[in-house]
Amino acid sequence: MKKLGILGGMGPESTLLYYKEIAAAYKRKDKNGNFPALTIEIVNMYEMLGYCKAQQYDKLAEYLLQGIYNLEKAGVDFAVLASNTPHVVFDVLEEKAHIPLLNIxxxxxxxxxxxxxxxxxxxxxxxxxxxxxxxxxxxxxxxxxxxxxxxxxxxxxxxxxxxxxxxxxxxxxxxxxxxxxxxxxxxxxxxxxxxxxxxxxxxxxxxxxxxxxxxxxxxxxxxxxxxxxxx
CATH class of the missing domain: 3.40.50.1860 (Rossmann fold)
Structure with a gap:
């Protein structure tokens, strides 16, 4: 099975919900009732929102890419952003990441x-x-x-x-x-x-x-x- 990378912290409540719901859905689907392999990388919500409010989308993409690259180093097969807001630069992230990203x-x-x-x-x-x-x-x-x-x-x-x-x-x-x-x-x-x-x-x-x-x-x-x- 593929290993998932979650770029979270935007904010913490939704990241917890992502983990809980993914783990439960995976366990129901896995024939042996296993939990999924995944890694969570946390970024600073306030820094992310600051770039959004200032419309500094190049800096936002650069900041999020560092988190995605950390997930790549952890051996994940694909990654997701656990928030709607950072998807404003999804196309840039998708182009520069070395693994597939799933859009929300x-x-x-x-x-x-x-x-x-x-x-x-x-x-x-x-x-x-x-x-x-x-x-x-x-x-x-x-x-x-x-x-x-x-x-x-x-x-x-x-x-x-x-x-x-x-x-x-x-x-x-x-x-x-x-x-x-x-x-x-x-x-x-x-x-x-x-x-x-x-x-x-x-x-x-x-x-x-x-x-x-x-x-x-x-x-x-x-x-x-x-x-x-x-x-």
Whole structure:
């Protein structure tokens, strides 16, 4: 089986979730009930976010590549970024890495395509909601992607940065985001919502929304485990 490399720490909660969910899914799939071989390389979330906010994408790519190269030295067969945000430089990383990298957005797009969704919304950090590259595979294939307005984006970003990144789920924050989703349903006529932040699903782990939820982390993990068993 292929050995996985996870570039994590962006933030810690999602990295823990990646490990837990990958290990469980792998164990279910392995005929002997084994756990997967993998290595986790942690980078500094704040340094990564600093490059994003300053739009210093060359420095961001260079910083992340060092982590990927460390994973290569650990003997992994392929690697993933355990966060949506750093995928803004995914194309550069994919070109310069010496091992395959699995993108977080592509499997979510494929699942949405199979479900026949034509209008959706992207919820995530302020950065990902404002960057066109995260919506590219959807838009290029005829799926309309709405995003919250500026005030709503600021609220969601604050909740992610100050609460969810630390594993904190506050009911008032959840109600506020529920309200944003409902407005998008009413005014943008969205048929689904993309949880484009690996921490957002923490808020909806035991809850249902009035429309389907496409969790980028969930579909990424499925693709990762399938790839580990791929001949």
């Amino acid at each position: 957005v592509e499997p979510t797009y494929q699942a949405m395509k199979e479900a026949g969704i034509k209008k959706t919304a992207w919820l995530g950090t302020g950065f990902t909601m404002e960057q066109a590259c995260f919506k590219k595979p959807f838009v290029q294939n005829g799926i309309y992607v709405a995003v919250p307005n500026e005030t709503e984006r600021a609220l969601i970003d604050k909740v992610i940065a100050e609460e969810l990144e630390f594993g904190i789920v506050n009911e008032p924050s959840k109600k506020a985001i529920d309200g944003i989703i409902q407005r998008l349903i009413d005014e943008e006529e969205i048929e689904a919502v993309i949880m484009g932040c690996t921490e957002l699903p923490l808020m909806y782990s035991n809850e249902k929304l009035p429309i389907p939820v496409f969790d980028t982390l969930k579909y990424h993990i499925k693709g990762i485990v399938d790839y580990m068993f791929k001949e």
